[in-house]
Amino acid sequence: MSNTMNDETSIGTLMAEQVERLLSREVTRERLIAVEQGTFDTPLWQALEEMGITLALAPESAAGAGLSWQDAEPTLRAAGSWAAPVPLGESLLATWALGSVGLEIPEGPIAVAEGVFRLDHNQHISGTDALVPWIQHCQHLVVVAEQSGQRFVCLLNRDEVSLETVETFARIPSSRVVASGATPVAIAAADNIIGELGLLPALATLRTVQIAGVLDRLLALCVEYGNTREQFGRPIGKFQAIQHLIADMAAQTAAAQVAGLYACRQIDKGNGEYGAAIAKARGGLAATRGAEAAHQIFGAMGFTDEHILHYYSRRLWQWRDEAGSEHWWAERLGRRVLAQSGDELWRGISG
Amino acid sequence: MTSPFTFKPLEIPEELTPLRLRVRDFLKDIGKDWSGWKVGHSWTGFDKEFSRAVGAEGWIGMTWPKQYGGGERSHLERFVVVEEMLAVGAPLGAHWFGDRQSGPLLLRLGTEQQRQRFLPEIVRGNATFCIGLSEPNAGSDLAAIKSRAKKVHGGWRLSGTKIWTTNAQHSDLMIGLFRTGTGDEKLKHQGLSQFLIDMKSSGIDVRPIRDLTGEAHFNEIFFDDVFVPADMLVGVEGDGWSQATSELAFERSQPDRFMSCFPVLPPLIDDIRQQGNIDRLSARKIGATLADLVILREMSLSVLGQLAEGHAPAQEAALVKDLGNSHEQQIPNLVRELADCQATIERGNRLSELQGFLTQNVPSYSLRGGTREILRGIIAKGLGLR
The missing domain is CATH 1.20.140.10 (Butyryl-CoA Dehydrogenase, subunit A, domain 3)
Known part of the structure; x- marks a missing residue:
């Protein structure tokens, strides 16, 4: 194991400990209830942003920490262990996808669609995802779209898609997302990073x-x-x-x-x-x-x-x-x- | 972190691929006539000739120092050899207990003379070891053992009974746990000592116990005033309990705890394909089995890495054995679900022979080496249940 790897591992661990301390203090039953009733936990999100956690998986060129997934794993697990009522994991994934194809990362939390959408020859995006958590609270959405067997990472503004609230076990605000010829904010080919199953x-x-x-x-x-x-x-x-x-x-x-x-x-x-x-x-x-x-x-x-x-x-x-x-x-x-x-x-x- | 466990990953580097392929070739040749019934026995199967051939390749005592005949290879190299052997159900029994347990014990705690005398013989596949722990009235409650070692001039005299000792009828030596101190009930973990016992000593009577498979794998062993020379005490007199239990992280975390039924999977897959039974049920069941196996292997490798670094991950090892035994015990049920087995054992049919033997043998998996109940008790206490 090289020194750099050891350093990164310890950055990952330190980051997880920081997140753990914050969440164990902040995530109360009352705040979980508030989020399930539709209020975004802005203070918690801002605290995570200020700690630099939300860009952990984004490359350093995009002001991120440039962690590997392995190094970010303890942080993601800590967020899970406190049922953190913010789209931290989704945003980390979104910034990783955007960063890995060199797209600029927008401010604020970002939602992620799991399905692969279609990209037409006018660079418009269409497709449906039955469940996108947190989209109501995110101005942006990352989707993978396909055109003639080639895949693209696309950043969409939420206003470009239509949303229909869906009910889930977790009661995290979630929607069915339909894009019909949506114009992306930015787009980049991603064949070596993203496979046929998209994100x-x-x-x-x-x-x-x-x-x-x-x-x-x-x-x-x-x-x-x-x-x-x-x-x-x-x-x-x-x-x-x-x-x-x-x-x-x-x-x-x-x-x-x-x-x-x-x-x-x-x-x-x-x-x-x-x-x-x-x-x-x-x-x-x-x-x-x-x-x-x-x-x-x-x-x-x-x-x-x-x-x-x-x-x-x-x-x-x-x-x-x-x-x-x-x-x-x-x-x-x-x-x-x-x-x-x-x-x-x-x-x-x-x- | 909140997790009570440590599972730092350990990767097998690509440099070990030539070794893996060499083991694979060796097995392909030497095992070409092994029946389904035989490979069902896997690491408990006794085949001295095979063990000598494995020894000749340098694949026993691989990690031990060269001065004792070892290969000074890494734990990962040994892991590769072991998992290749288990994947085809090779009969490891004549050297497995020495390689996995008794040899490492002697390396750690044996005298120089003991190491020089016994380790090279294990390495050559000549010396077969067995482990004498359980007694008729001390099974899961191992510390209740009553067999005694009495100090006499020049050594010890052993008396009592050991039971469930695998392959004792074929073994040259036993590492046995005997009571050397006073029998104070409150201090039952104290006053126990481990001995190296020559199975040919006079006063030892080995009686194979026929089990439900129709064969005899384990034994009852009677000790009638058996003399053991003083220099055959292992480690420190009275420390036998901690010595014996400290081996357990090694014993409980290796692939033999989850791969005992693996050899039935390839013929099962071939049967599903030949019968045209590739459907959602078979795909989902086979996929789930694969996922379970891959994760168990990752866990086992992680424990190996921790052991190699000098840690004693007893909890993690107990978890591997508990999950691993459940995994392997379910495989005969999987075969029944996906292959429409007949209610006959058809000799000459590999799938049927394996299924026939494994169905009858799997109840022993969660009994041998610490019962499921004992392991779960260890895990729960380790988590802080008072």
């Missing part, structure tokens, strides 16, 4: 890392509850049944963490689609199992509106389905495996 692999990577973050947090909450909640005259964590639920949560949390980091590393290596497929296929399962276990441990209290648990479990249910569910990605992976003889399976794994 979907990067979004799936982001969701997996966020899932890992939520699971970290839920695991800590469950351990704390196991040690303090008493029934039958002793903390419920003394019961083997509870210990095993928590141990399984721990295993799912660890798997999601490794999956998210794996996908980040694959993006850095230019192998983002395979990494995302592996990671989301595993991370989605971890989200399912982790939410189940946490709800079982917290009992009826955890099922109430008053309890904090559902702010995390609803995000797990949201993010496991967004950017391709574990089943969708598994099918893609499986079809690739089944297209070749059985002997190729191990060669594919071992490289």
Whole structure:
């Protein structure tokens, strides 16, 4: 490992610790409620901007920190673990995409569309995305559009597309987005950086890392509850049944963490689609199992509106389905495996 | 950070590809006649001739110092060799326990004389080791063991019973855990010591236990006043508990904890293709299995990197084994779901033989090397459950 890499790793870790401190202080239940009711958390967003976090993945030429995905992973995970009610991950992804094709980065939070749109010969963009989180609060949207097999990263002004509010598990303000001949603010070819699935692999990577973050947090909450909640005259964590639920949560949390980091590393290596497929296929399962276990441990209290648990479990249910569910990605992976003889399976794994 | 775990990534560099291909060629040749039933045994399968051939290639004790016959190769090189062997279900049993566990223990805690005498024999594939831990009344509650070592002139006298010892009937040596201190119930983790025991000593009676597969893999071993010379004590008298448990991060995190059923996957894929069964169900199930495996491999590599740096990631290792055992135990169910297996074991049909053996053998995976219940207890306590 070179010195530069070590330095970058420590910048990534320091950044994550900074974010962690901020979010643990700022993200209260009241602010989560306010965001779910449609108010943008401007103070939190501004605090993150002032810390320089929102440009972590953007190149230094664009005033960013130029971190790799691997180095940014702890920050993305920290944002997930506090259910940060701002489009931090989306904006990081958007600025990474814009920066990597040399486009100028606009101010403010940026939303991301996961589907691939069409670019016509007059440089107009058309397409639909069934779900774009945070778009109501973002002046800009990044989409990938295709023209004759070539892909372009496009920056759109929100006013160029039509929005229709959609309902989601996470209750983060989200819309269906329709572009019909929209004129982009800026556009650049991206064939070497963006594959046929557009920004979907990067979004799936982001969701997996966020899932890992939520699971970290839920695991800590469950351990704390196991040690303090008493029934039958002793903390419920003394019961083997509870210990095993928590141990399984721990295993799912660890798997999601490794999956998210794996996908980040694959993006850095230019192998983002395979990494995302592996990671989301595993991370989605971890989200399912982790939410189940946490709800079982917290009992009826955890099922109430008053309890904090559902702010995390609803995000797990949201993010496991967004950017391709574990089943969708598994099918893609499986079809690739089944297209070749059985002997190729191990060669594919071992490289 | 909020995470209680550390999984720093470790990559296998491209420079190791020639080694991988060499192992692959070796296996292709030596394993061309292995039946499905045989490869189902994987790392517990006993084949001394094979182990000697592996030893001749320099693939046992790969990371050990040259002065003891080792190869002074990296842990990653060993990982590559091991995973290639597991991918084809090679019969590693005659050298696996020495290579994975007993050799490293002797390197760490053995006397110079013990190392010089035993390590080169492990490296050549000559000395087969077994691990004597469980007893009839001390299974998961390992610290309840009662077998005793009594100090006598020039050494020790062992008496008691060990059980569930894999391949003891074929082994030359055992590393056994015996009680050397007083039997104070409150201090049951103290006063235990590890011994190197020559399995040919008089007073040892090995009785293979036939298991549900119809074969005998593990054994019950009776010690009737067995003499062990003083210089066969391993490490420090009375430190046996911490010595034995400190090996566990090595034992619990390697690919043998998630690849035991891997050899059935290639014939399963070929069957799905031949029967024209490529559909959403088969694709999703195969894809999910692949994803699970890739992530387990990443976890295992990460633990390996931490061990090589001198850390003891016991929690992470326990997580790998727990997740890994669940992964491998589900594979016979996957085969049933996707391949329409008949209710017969058809000899000569690779898929059917593998499925036949694995279906019957997988219950042991979450028992051997620490039961699922014990591992989950370790994980929960490690997280801070009081």
